Every structure is written in C-alpha cells, then in structure tokens.
Amino acid sequence: MDFMPVGDIINEKISFFIPYYQRGYKWEEHQVKALLDDFWNFCEKVEYEKDENYKYYSLQPLVVVKMDEKRYKVVDGQQRLTTIYIILKAFKNYLEEEKDKYTFEIDYERGSKELLKNIEKEADEFNLDYCYMKNAYNTVFEWIEEKGLQEQDVLDLRNIIVRNSRKINGVDRKNNIRFIWYEIDEKDEFDVFIRLNIGRIPLTNTELIKSFLLQRESSLQKRLEFSKEWDEVEYTLENDEFFGFLSAKDFSTRMEVAFQVLLNKTEYKEYELYEAFIKKYKDFSLEEIWDEVRKVFYLLKFWYEDREFYHLIGYLISVGVNINKIFVLYSESENKKDFKNKLKELIKRNLNIKVEEIETLSYLEKEKVHKVLLLFNVLSLINSTKDVYVKFSFDKFKREKWSIEHITPQTDKIKEQDFNKIKEELKKLNLNLNFDLEFDEFRKNIEKEFSDFTDTEEKHNIQNLTLLPRSLNSSLKNNFFPVKRNYIVQKDKDGEFVPIATKNLFLKYYSDAVKNDSLLKWSKDDGKRYVEAIKNTLGKFLEGDENGN
Numbered sequence: 001m002d003f004m005p006v007g008d009i010i011n012e013k014i015s016f017f018i019p020y021y022q023r024g025y026k027w028e029e030h031q032v033k034a035l036l037d038d039f040w041n042f043c044e045k046v047e048y049e050k051d052e053n054y055k056y057y058s059l060q061p062l063v064v065v066k067m068d069e070k071r072y073k074v075v076d077g078q079q080r081l082t083t084i085y086i087i088l089k090a091f092k093n094y095l096e097e098e099k100d101k102y103t104f105e106i107d108y109e110r111g112s113k114e115l116l117k118n119i120e121k122e123a124d125e126f127n128l129d130y131c132y133m134k135n136a137y138n139t140v141f142e143w144i145e146e147k148g149l150q151e152q153d154v155l156d157l158r159n160i161i162v163r164n165s166r167k168i169n170g171v172d173r174k175n176n177i178r179f180i181w182y183e184i185d186e187k188d189e190f191d192v193f194i195r196l197n198i199g200r201i202p203l204t205n206t207e208l209i210k211s212f213l214l215q216r217e218s219s220l221q222k223r224l225e226f227s228k229e230w231d232e233v234e235y236t237l238e239n240d241e242f243f244g245f246l247s248a249k250d251f252s253t254r255m256e257v258a259f260q261v262l263l264n265k266t267e268y269k270e271y272e273l274y275e276a277f278i279k280k281y282k283d284f285s286l287e288e289i290w291d292e293v294r295k296v297f298y299l300l301k302f303w304y305e306d307r308e309f310y311h312l313i314g315y316l317i318s319v320g321v322n323i324n325k326i327f328v329l330y331s332e333s334e335n336k337k338d339f340k341n342k343l344k345e346l347i348k349r350n351l352n353i354k355v356e357e358i359e360t361l362s363y364l365e366k367e368k369v370h371k372v373l374l375l376f377n378v379l380s381l382i383n384s385t386k387d388v389y390v391k392f393s394f395d396k397f398k399r400e401k402w403s404i405e406h407i408t409p410q411t412d413k414i415k416e417q418d419f420n421k422i423k424e425e426l427k428k429l430n431l432n433l434n435f436d437l438e439f440d441e442f443r444k445n446i447e448k449e450f451s452d453f454t455d456t457e458e459k460h461n462i463q464n465l466t467l468l469p470r471s472l473n474s475s476l477k478n479n480f481f482p483v484k485r486n487y488i489v490q491k492d493k494d495g496e497f498v499p500i501a502t503k504n505l506f507l508k509y510y511s512d513a514v515k516n517d518s519l520l521k522w523s524k525d526d527g528k529r530y531v532e533a534i535k536n537t538l539g540k541f542l543e544g545d546e547n548g549n
Contacts, residue, residue: 004062004181005174006084007164015105016064016081017073020223021211024110024129025082025136032083032139039087039177040147043160046175055175059084062179065186075184082106083136084161086119090140091158093120095151102162109220110227128231205273206255212278217286226290233258233297242304244395245314246323257323258296266322299330307391308382312343314394315378319350319371348542351375355539359531363460369404373467376534377499379541384500396497401470407505407522408451408464409478419443425476425483431520450480451522462534463527467502481506482520505530 008014042057062077074081088103107113108129115130119137144154163176210230217223237243237254247257256273260266263276281289303309313326329346333339351371361369374397381392419442423435426446437445453459468477468484476487485506492498504510508519510530 002181003056003058003165003178005056005163005165005176005178007162007176009104009179010102010162011164013070013104015071015107016078017067017071018078018082018106018108018110019073020109020214020227022074022078023207023210025079025132027079027083027132027136029135029139029142032087032136033143035080035083036087036140036143039161040157042177043157046160057177059177059179061182063182063184066183072183073186077179081179082116082133085116086133086136087140088158088161089119090137091154094141094144094154095158102158109223128235204251204253204256205271205277206253206259208271208274209259209277212274213286213289216289222286226286229290229294230255233293236297236301240395240399241391241393242301244393244398245304245310246300246317248317248320248398258293258300261296261300261324261327262292264324264327266324308340309343311378311382311392312340312347314392315375316343316347316350318374318394318398321346321350344541344544347375351542353542355535355542358462358535358538361462361465362457363404363406363465366404369462369465370467372462372534372538373404373465373501374499375541376537377467377501379537380500380504383537392499393497397499400497402467402499402502403470404465405468405472405477406459406464407466407481407484407527408447408453408459409480410456410459422479422483425479429482429486431482446480450482450520452524453522453527458524461527463524463531464522466505467499481522485520501534 038057042055046055059080060077062081063075064072065075067073085103085106089100092100092102106116108116110129116133119130119133147153149157160175161177163174165176166174213226214223217226234253234255237257243250243254243257247254251257259273259277263273263280265273265276268276303313316326317323325346326343329342330339333342351368353368353372358372361372363369378392381390384390419439423442426433427435433446433449435442447454453464458464472487476483488498488503488506492503508526510533511526512529
C-alpha cells in the first residue's frame with residue numbers, strides 16, 4: 001500500500017484501463033456534490049504554503065494491476081477516479097483554458113473513452129455510461145453556481161486537487177489530495193474484485209453476474225458483442241412501461257428479473273441470486289449462457305408487444321402472481337393458444353368469483369373489489385377494437401397507487417373543518433348552491449343534490465366504488481361526484497393516465513342517456529348500470545369455455 005496524489009498521476013502521465021467486468025459509471029448528482037464539498041472544505045482548511053504543517057485528503061483505495069510502465073488496469077475505485085477526471089474537465093472548461101493540462105487518460109474497454117474525452121459535446125449515440133457522465137459534468141457547473149464561487153475560487157480548488165507530492169525522508173509533506181494506492185498481481189485480479197465488492201453497496205447481483213460472464217471469454221470481439229447486447233437489454237428494461245408489466249416491484253438493476261426467471265428464484269437474500277447463477281453455469285461458456293438469457297428476454301419482449309398477452313400477464317403480475325409462475329405456465333403449454341388459455345384460467349382461479357356475486361361486493365372486500373375493477377379495465381381494453389395501440393399502463397397504475405375509493409363519499413365521517421375544504425372545491429365549479437348554510441344542513445342538502453346513495457351499506461356497495469389515485473388529497477377524495485368528475489376530466493385532457501373504466505364512469509358512458517338528468521349526480525340507476533357493464537364484461541370472460549371463447 002502507498003499513496004498516489006492526483007497531481008502525481010497527472011505529472012507522471014499515468015493512464016488507466018477500465019475492464020469490461022467493471023460496472024458502468026453510475027454516480028449521481030448528490031455523490032458528485034458530496035465529493036466536491038469535501039474537496040472545497042479541504043481547500044479552505046489547508047495553509048497553502050506551509051507544508052511543514054501538512055495535511056492531506058485521502059480518497060478511498062484505488063486498486064490496480066500494472067499493465068505497462070505508466071499504464072494500470074483498475075480493479076476497484078473507477079467511479080471516484082472517473083468523477084475526478086470529469087471535475088477537472090469541467091474546471092478546465094469553466095476557466096476557459098485551451099489545453100487539457102491538468103488531466104489524465106482513462107480508457108474504457110466498454111467503449112466510453114471518446115465520450116468521456118469530449119464530454120462537453122453531445123453524443124451522437126445513446127450510451128448509458130455517457131448519460132451518467134454528462135449528468136456528473138453538468139452537476140459540477142451547478143455546484144459552482146450554488147456555492148457562489150468566483151473564477152479564482154475554482155482556480156484555487158483545481159490547484160489543490162492537482163498538487164503533486166514533495167517527499168522528505170520518504171514522507172509526502174504536501175497539502176494534497178491522494179488515493180490510497182494498492183497494486184496487486186494480475187492472477188489475483190478477479191478474486192480481489194469480488195472480495196472488495198461483495199457486501200458493499202455498489203455491486204448488484206447482475207453486475208457480479210456480468211463480471212463473471214466476461215471472465216469466461218478471452219476474445220475481445222466477443223466481449224464487445226456481448227457487452228453491446230447486454231446494454232441493449234438493460235436499456236429496454238429501463239422503459240418503465242415495459243418493466244411495469246413484468247414486475248410489481250422495482251430492482252436496483254432491472255436485469256435481475258431476467259435472471260430470476262432463468263434461475264426460477266423468487267425469494268433470495270442479498271447475493272444468493274449470483275451464487276445460484278455461478279453454481280448452475282460454472283461449466284458453461286459465455287455464448288451458451290447468453291443464448292439462454294437472450295431467449296428469456298426475447299420472450300418477455302414478445303409478450304410486451306402482443307396486446308392480449310401484455311394485458312393478461314400484466315394483470316396477473318399486478319395482482320401478485322410472480323413472473324416465474326407465468327414462465328412455468330408457458331413451459332407447460334403446447335402452443336400460444338394453449339398458453340393464452342392457461343393464463344385466462346389462472347386469472348379465473350385467482351379472482352375466484354361468480355358473475356352473480358359481483359353485485360354484492362362491498363368496500364369491506366377491498367382486495368376482491370380491486371381485482372374485479374382492475375380486470376374490468378383490462379378486459380375493456382382487450383375487447384376494444386377502436387384503437388389497437390392503446391394499452392393499459394400497469395406502470396402508472398402501480399406508481400400512482402390507484403386504489404378503491406367511494407364515488408359518493410361517506411359524509412357522516414367527514415369532520416366540519418374538512419367540509420370547509422370540500423366547499424372550496426365545489427365553489428370552483430360555479431354551481432348554484434347555497435354555501436351559507438350551517439354544517440349539518442349543508443351536508444344533507446349537498447348529498448341530496450349529487451347522489452341518492454344514503455346509508456353506509458349502499459355507499460359501500462360496488463355500485464359506488466371506483467379506482468382513484470391514493471395520492472388524491474382529502475378535499476377531493478371526500479368530495480362529491482362533480483368535483484371528482486372535474487378532476488378526472490382534467491387529467492384526461494392533460495393526457496395523464498386514467499383507467500378507461502374510471503373515465504367512462506365519470507363521463508356517464510355506462511348510464512342511461514334518457515334517464516340521466518344530470519352529469520353532476522351519481523344516482524342508484526347510474527350505479528346499477530355501471531355494475532351491469534362490469535358483470536357483462538367479466539361474465540363473457542369468466543363463463544367462457546376452456547378455449548377462451
């Protein structure tokens with residue numbers, strides 16, 4: 001172990017090579033700012049010209065393997081090393097200096113060298129590493145502005161970062177910033193990499209798996225091809241709509257869902273997925289393993305792109321069925337039609353309800369009501385031939401936490417102070433109402449005006465229940481039909497996600513146009529026809545034969 005000041009790296013023209021098994025650059029804004037804050041605090045503390053009272057700022061270890069005289073392969077520490085490179089690059093451009101005098105060279109085996117070197121320019125192609133690097137670069141300028149620094153401040157800070165060593169009796173007496181420098185033998189490289197990162201936050205199961213795979217291939221060309229394909233899969237899984245239909249929860253890295261399927265593991269501790277992967281594939285080549293991963297991914301992609309598979313599988317995932325269970329069904333199916341029928345049968349078993357039971361469902365049976373209303377939305381879209389490109393957004397449904405709410409509120413549970421907020425929302429609609437009435441009288445009048453659901457049992461019935469976002473504030477959640485209707489109409493106008501059945505309900509598409517005397521009232525007749533629509537839609541599905549007809 002030794003120390004290596006950043007200034008010595010620059011002055012001695014040391015260059016670094018980042019191998020493929022390393023994770024991509026992933027530092028975020030708060031991490032970049034925290035490092036800059038540390039540097040700035042150190043800069044303010046040191047007595048610049050008095051090296052006899054020397055202090056130094058110690059960076060975390062940089063573990064390297066020597067490749068040539070001035071060239072090193074980085075085994076650990078590349079995130080911080082890359083960030084320092086980006087900081088110096090940003091300072092150079094902030095100070096409008098022409099030459100890259102205070103920098104060093106980093107060569108990425110995964111192909112980010114030129115993007116990093118020209119980070120001030122926009123990239124012509126998508127690269128996930130570059131997105132993080134560019135964000136870090138822009139963060140440096142934001143930090144300078146937030147700190148209110150002047151050019152001289154930035155110059156002083158840069159000069160502290162790039163100060164080299166001055167050794168007296170073998171001890172560096174300079175006030176500078178140093179890496180803890182570890183050189184290891186090449187034969188120990190991967191073992192050290194794993195030991196350093198297991199149990200530490202930065203590496204995930206999939207990053208360790210990727211590193212293991214790359215170690216199994218000596219051909220640079222094949223490693224390049226593999227890494228490009230890996231990045232393409234990872235990028236596709238970053239699509240929230242794609243991933244939202246596959247999983248009810250998010251992962252630190254979304255590639256994990258593919259390996260869950262491959263290994264048929266749903267529950268595991270921190271690094272058990274990686275350990276299970278190593279155990280299963282230790283005797284396989286990179287090409288053999290990746291071929292299996294590729295098959296899983298292409299199948300997931302096909303299900304996403306097929307409208308009916310998308311909705312059936314997305315529904316099952318949303319109600320708690322694991323993707324591994326879906327793959328078991330697929331493996332047991334003779335063909336696509338058989339697989340589709342098995343999915344439908346699984347939905348029926350999971351829902352476990354007869355059509356005639358739907359009209360008696362109550363708010364007290366929240367889970368079943370939630371499943372029924374979600375399926376009503378999903379089937380409404382599957383059955384729609386108007387726009388085959390419209391899909392139910394399982395991602396937004398989960399992220400916005402759409403859940404069961406009353407259409408006509410339980411007014412007996414609303415406190416007087418909350419009713420004042422409800423009044424304010426009603427006033428915004430310019431309705432002809434007497435807002436000067438006392439609390440109890442106003443509550444009775446307003447309930448009679450906008451609904452004929454009176455007792456608690458009626459209000460708890462599915463006729464008076466719909467899906468609304470859980471984030472809705474109490475002045476909207478506890479309000480009456482016209483306020484909720486206005487909220488849904490506005491969301492739809494703004495192009496925001498609204499489940500189709502929720503929209504249809506508030507637009508009165510299920511109601512009898514002749515009998516419906518008001519768009520602002522939710523009546524028992526509205527509720528009855530709404531439930532008839534649910535029963536009709538689910539009835540065709542639940543009572544269909546085993547072939548799905």
